[in-house]
Amino acid sequence: MSKLVGIDKNIDKLDRRRATSYDVAKLAGVSQSAVSRVFQQGASASKAMRDRVLHAADELGYRPNAIARGLITQRSNMVAVIISKLTNLYYPEVLVQLTQRFSEHGVRVLLFALEHEGDIESILEQTLQYQVDGILTAAMMTPAQLRTVDRIGIPVVFYNRSYNDELVNSVRCDQEEGERWLVGELVKAGHKSFGIVEGPEDSVVSAERTAGARRKLREMNITDITSVSGDYGYDTGRRCFAKLVAQRGSAPDATIAANDVMAIGCIDEAREGFGLDVPGDISIVGFDGVGPASYAAYDVTTVRQPVGRMTEAAISMLLERIENPDLSPEKRAFSGLRVRGGSARLLSDET
Numbered sequence: 001m002s003k004l005v006g007i008d009k010n011i012d013k014l015d016r017r018r019a020t021s022y023d024v025a026k027l028a029g030v031s032q033s034a035v036s037r038v039f040q041q042g043a044s045a046s047k048a049m050r051d052r053v054l055h056a057a058d059e060l061g062y063r064p065n066a067i068a069r070g071l072i073t074q075r076s077n078m079v080a081v082i083i084s085k086l087t088n089l090y091y092p093e094v095l096v097q098l099t100q101r102f103s104e105h106g107v108r109v110l111l112f113a114l115e116h117e118g119d120i121e122s123i124l125e126q127t128l129q130y131q132v133d134g135i136l137t138a139a140m141m142t143p144a145q146l147r148t149v150d151r152i153g154i155p156v157v158f159y160n161r162s163y164n165d166e167l168v169n170s171v172r173c174d175q176e177e178g179e180r181w182l183v184g185e186l187v188k189a190g191h192k193s194f195g196i197v198e199g200p201e202d203s204v205v206s207a208e209r210t211a212g213a214r215r216k217l218r219e220m221n222i223t224d225i226t227s228v229s230g231d232y233g234y235d236t237g238r239r240c241f242a243k244l245v246a247q248r249g250s251a252p253d254a255t256i257a258a259n260d261v262m263a264i265g266c267i268d269e270a271r272e273g274f275g276l277d278v279p280g281d282i283s284i285v286g287f288d289g290v291g292p293a294s295y296a297a298y299d300v301t302t303v304r305q306p307v308g309r310m311t312e313a314a315i316s317m318l319l320e321r322i323e324n325p326d327l328s329p330e331k332r333a334f335s336g337l338r339v340r341g342g343s344a345r346l347l348s349d350e351t
Contacts, residue, residue, distance in 0.1 A: 019060035028056035079318065080110045080127040082137040084117045084203075094159070097311045098136070105319060107133070114139055118202040121145070128152065134318045137161070140204050155321035159314050160305075161204055167329040169321065171314040175205060175287075176212030178303030178336045182256065182285050183216040185301075189346045191253040191283060193224040195244040197266060199232050199258035206232075206258045209287055213256050226252060230262050237265020242273055251282050254344065260286035260293040263300050267343060283344035289337065299342035306334045 025032045030049060037045045038053040045053075056062075081098060099109050110130060112123045117139045124145055127135060135149065138159045146166060149156055158170040186194075196213060199206025210227075217225060228243045230236035237257060245251050251274065257263035263286030270276040270284065278284055286293060289304025313332055321327050340346055 019057075019062040021062070023060055024053060024056045024062050027060065028052040077106060078108045078110055078130060078132045079134045079136060079322075080112060080130065080132045082112045082114065082120065082123060082127065082135065082139050084114045084139055093307055094311055097308065098315065101312070101315045107319070116200070116202055117204070124149075128154070134322045136314055136318055153325060155318060155325060157314050157318045157321075160310070162331060162333075168331070169317050169329050170331045171310050171317060172331075172333055173303075173305040173310065173336050174333045175208040176215070178287060178338075179209050179212035179256070180216040181338055182287075182301070182303065183213050183220070185340075185346045186254045186256075186283060186285070186344060187217075187220045187222060189283075189344075191345075192222065193248075193252040193254075194222060194226070195241075195248070195252040195255040196225060196227040197237065197240045197244070197255060197257040197262050198227060198229045199262075201229065203232070203258075209258050224252070230258070232259050232261060234261050234265040237262035238269035238273070239265075241266040241269040245274060251276060254283040254285070257284065257286045260288045260290045260300055260302055262286065263302070263343070264292060264298050267298055267300075278343055279345045283346075285344050287336075289339060293339075293341070300339070301341040301344040301346065302339045303336035304339055305336050310334055 021032050021035045025035045028035070030053060034045065034049055035053050035057075038050050079102060081095070083095075095109075095111070102109050110127070110132060112127060114120060114123055120137075120139045120141060124141070128149075132154065135154060135156045136159055137156060138161065140158070140161055140163075141149070141156075143166065146156075146168065156169065158168055158172070160172045162168075162170045162172050183194075194217060196210060198210045214225070226244055226248050228240045228247070230240045240257075240262065241255065244255065251270065255263075255266050255270075257266055263284055266284050267278050270278055270282055276282050283301070286300045286302040289302055292298065293300035293302055313334075317330060317332075
């Protein structure tokens with residue numbers, strides 16, 4: 001206890017410049033390396049040493065300089081997360097999980113939001129200027145952009161994106177598998193005419209979901225298909241449903257929306273704009289499993305993405321490659337949870 005009092009008496013001898021680790025070490029009577037160990041996550045330091053260092057740091061108003069530490073370790077302890085604003089309602093949940101999990105490893109997140117997925121060129125340039133240790137992106141890159149990042153030596157993990165012809169690290173939900181299940185259940189239940197509400201043209205996820213639905217429809221000899229394009233939003237869901245009816249002259253037996261938010265818009269427009277019963281007159285399905293999709297008013301038949309497992313896998317994959325850049329590329333696909341909601345007429349599992 002008397003040694004801590006001694007620390008207090010020596011504080012006034014220091015000038016009021018920003019305190020350094022040297023000042024803390026001198027005041028606490030320990031080495032600078034001891035101060036570094038106390039403030040380094042996971043490093044060993046006795047309780048007595050930790051108490052002395054933290055007490056001295058508190059008295060001096062000292063905080064570790066992350067930038068200076070990065071110059072020594074050649075790491076910024078920052079990762080970039082790139083998303084598109086139009087992606088879907090799941091990403092706020094994903095971002096919370098990402099931030100929490102990276103923080104547990106002493107890593108900070110820099111968020112970059114794209115207006116459209118195709119705008120990644122300018123954002124990528126900004127990202128590289130921060131000398132981040134890794135990139136987790138929910139937007140695609142061109143082969144040239146992939147080569148640029150690889151040349152610099154920054155590991156990249158793609159979230160819910162995949163490449164067939166490039167060796168990349170990716171974590172995704174199997175979009176086609178989910179759509180094939182939805183279409184198969186609808187056709188087995190007797191639906192013969194289909195409307196498809198696609199997402200944005202530059203959305204790879206929407207393209208995969210639409211392609212999967214179309215392939216399954218062809219396999220099941222369904223040719224009565226009408227498509228319109230939206231932007232993943234609720235309002236566009238309503239407009240797209242009205243456009244489907246206008247193009248066809250009547251509502252289709254079933255409507256497949258590229259995400260749940262547009263599916264909810266379609267349901268409201270079908271009921272309020274056309275007086276249709278859902279699912280009595282028309283079945284409407286979505287994809288993602290967002291919270292509002294489970295509300296009693298909608299109860300959307302959908303495929304819920306395993307967000308928690310996907311996020312955990314993406315974080316682990318990126319951190320592993322920051323520590324060991326020589327790891328080979330890895331691609332992981334997760335099956336979505338099939339949700340048999342009340343927005344579609346489906347045969348029961350027992351049928």
